[in-house]
Amino acid sequence: MHTIAGGAAGDPRAEVSELVTLRDLLRYAVSRFSAADLYYGHGSSTPIDEAAFLILETLHLPIDDFNAFADARLTAREKALLGERIALRIEKRLPAAYLTGRSYLAGVPFRSDARALAPRSFIAELLRSPLFDGSGEGMSLVENPDEVTSVLDLCTGGGSLAILAAYAFPNADVDAADLSSDALSLAAENVADHGLGDRVTLMNGDLFEAIGRRAYDLIITNPPYVGREVMEVLPDEFRHEPAMALAAGEDGFDIVRRILADAREHLNPGGGLLCEIGTDRELLEAEYPDTPFLWLDTEGSESEVFWLERDQLPG
Incomplete structure (x- = not known):
């Protein structure tokens, strides 16, 4: 005791x-x-x-x-x-x-409950960095945020990254897709709170099946990426969250593989994919030795988010 x-x-x-x-x-x-x-x-x-x-x-x-x-x-x-x-x-x-009932991501408030993961993603910091906000002076992955007109947030959960993307790219329409109808109900509340119902569209479905044949200037995704052994020893705090938003097969990459396989056909020329995958960079690089992942660090992470341009994606 x-x-x-x-x-x-x-x-x-x-x-x-x-x-x-x-x-x-x-x-x-x-x-x-x-x-x-x-x-x-x-x-x-x-x-x-x-x-x-x-x-x-x-x-x-x-x-x-x-x-x-x-x-x-x-x-x-x-x-x-x-x-x-x-x-x-x-x-x-x-x-x-x-x-x-509330959390903050990049200083922005969001409703938070057990319908979706508590908002957290290193992508939030990256969207506000010189890599994407137009201030990179030649080092940017997105040189002019105003020219981004379409964004897909895949595995949106409670919608926090979709909302942050709408703020980061003021001329973009943002589609936010998720398999969980519960998560999308929470996302709808967050979208309404931020007054973005005219720019953020919620879509229910399994990854790219939710969007049909649409293509985008930018795809962002913080998908499930926890492997079986880690799922078995997760701290109790994580067991209150939806398991489907965390678990991704034996090694944690089942969903990431599917995204990599299909992302190219859903990106416009010059577009790119920004994806968070956790701490197993070596496993992914070993499986895709010819894919030139660009690993992006943040204040709290190292090599947990990658960027790939459309033409660099496998397939």
Whole structure:
């Protein structure tokens, strides 16, 4: 049994009643999260980041400025709600994004619940980088974002990347495809929240079957890419997410192979594919030795996203 402050850990639902300020609650939540050995992989990477997000989002406060509210006192109702969410984070290993119903990707808010993965993708950072925002001065993969008129977000889930693509390419119509009707229902809510119903079209189907013969200037995709052995040992936090959005066969590349096989015929001349595949770059390169993958790094990743131009794709 985990202990805290020299004794057995009590129920947060009761213990938070003794606290006064947001600073008190943050300290308490960090202590409890650390003792519970939680896993962080849905927007936060440390107990303090997770606790701060859970507190601020629950109280409808800006999530990037805890200090501005640190000494504010909590009402009894607020304590009760936060005590319940802290308890559920520990007892059920629920991701904080599911407890609050909201997550942020590239600073943009999205609804988040168990209908789809909690929003997370290194592609979000890349779309706002000089590689795609037109500021690359000769180093860009997309030299002029205004000239991109069609984008496909394959395996869109809750729609976050499709929405970010609509912002990144202001003249583009964005199709967002997914096999899960549950995920698309969440995506529809997010599209409506962002007022993008006239530019983002949701499509239900198995990969490219959802779009017929359409072709695009850009395809982005964060598909399932978890192999069987990893699926068997996933932390409990991930087991609240749809397994079909994670699992991709024995080695994790079943879906990526299908995308590589068919992407060329759905790209316009000069177009390209941006795909996230996780940390098994070597396996993919060994299987496709003649494919010139361009690996793109981000602040939090190395060689987990590749770019291929239309004419570089196999097939």
